[in-house]
Amino acid sequence: MKKIFTLVFLVIGALAVNAQDVTFVKGDEVLENGATIQINAELKDLGEGFFTSKAETNGKDMPEAEQIYIKNIGSSDITVSGDATIVSQTAGLAVPTWCIADCIILPCSKTFSIAKGKKIELMLDQEFTNNDWSGAIEGTSVAKVVIGTKSIIVKFVYDKNGGGVDGVTSVDRINVTNNTLVYSFETSGNYEANIYSITGQKISKNSLSQQGTLDLSAMSKGVYVCAIAKNGKRIYTKTILVK
Numbered sequence: 545m546k547k548i549f550t551l552v553f554l555v556i557g558a559l560a561v562n563a564q565d566v567t568f569v570k571g572d573e574v575l576e577n578g579a580t581i582q583i584n585a586e587l588k589d590l591g592e593g594f595f596t597s598k599a600e601t602n603g604k605d606m607p608e609a610e611q612i613y614i615k616n617i618g619s620s621d622i623t624v625s626g627d628a629t630i631v632s633q634t635a636g637l638a639v640p641t642w643c644i645a646d647c648i649i650l651p652c653s654k655t656f657s658i659a660k661g662k663k664i665e666l667m668l669d670q671e672f673t674n675n676d677w678s679g680a681i682e683g684t685s686v687a688k689v690v691i692g693t694k695s696i697i698v699k700f701v702y703d704k705n706g707g708g709v710d711g712v713t714s715v716d717r718i719n720v721t722n723n724t725l726v727y728s729f730e731t732s733g734n735y736e737a738n739i740y741s742i743t744g745q746k747i748s749k750n751s752l753s754q755q756g757t758l759d760l761s762a763m764s765k766g767v768y769v770c771a772i773a774k775n776g777k778r779i780y781t782k783t784i785l786v787k
Contacts, residue, residue, distance in 0.1 A: 565618025571609035634683025
C-alpha cells in the first residue's frame with residue numbers, strides 16, 4: 545500500500561512540474577501570467593461580392609514576433625493539458641476554435657506534447673464573416689486559455705473604424721452554398737479540406753484542386769468545422785452549416 549501511495553504521489557508531482565514548465569510567449573517575449581492580448585481583424589474585399597474577416601493568434605503571414613505560442617521552459621519534454629473557454633462574445637459571432645492538432649469550437653480541452661526548449665503555436669481563431677460572405681459582424685470575442693497555473697486572455701476585435709490587422713491576409717475564396725463547399729485559391733499547392741464535428745471528431749479528409757467544389761450533401765445536418773491545409777500546413781478554418 546505504501547508503494548501505491550508513493551507512486552501516486554510521484555505521478556501527481558510530475559504533472560505539477562509539467563504544469564509549471566510552460567509559459568505563453570509572443571514571439572520570444574514571455575508574457576505575464578494572465579496577460580490580455582488583443583488581436584484585430586479587418587474586412588477584406590475578395591471581389592465578386594465576397595468578403596472575409598478573421599482574427600488569429602497564428603496567421604500564415606503574421607510576423608513571428610506577433611504570434612502567440614506555448615513554450616516549454618522546463619528541462620525535459622512534457623505533455624500538458626489545457627482548457628479554452630469563452631469569457632464574453634458579441635451576439636451573432638461564430639464560436640472561436642482551438643486548432644492544436646485538430647479544430648474544436650470553444651469551450652474545449654486539449655492534451656499535447658512540447659519538446660524541451662521548444663514552443664508550439666497557440667492556434668486560436670475567430671471568424672467575423674457573415675454566413676453569406678456579404679460582409680462582417682463588428683464586435684468582440686474574448687477567450688481564455690489555462691494550462692496548469694498559467695493563463696492568457698485573447699481578445700479578438702473587428703471594428704471597421706479601427707486600425708491594425710493581425711493574421712487576416714487571405715485573398716482566397718471559400719464559401720458554402722446549398723451544401724456545397726465552393727473554393728478558389730490564389731496560388732497553386734497541395735490543398736486539402738478536413739471536416740470536423742463540433743466535438744473535434746474528424747468526419748472526412750478531402751483533396752482539393754486550386755479551385756472547384758466539394759459536395760457536403762451526404763453529411764448529416766448540423767454545424768461543422770472546416771479546416772483547409774496547404775502543403776500540410778493549416779491556413780484557414782471556418783464554421784460551416786450543412787442544412
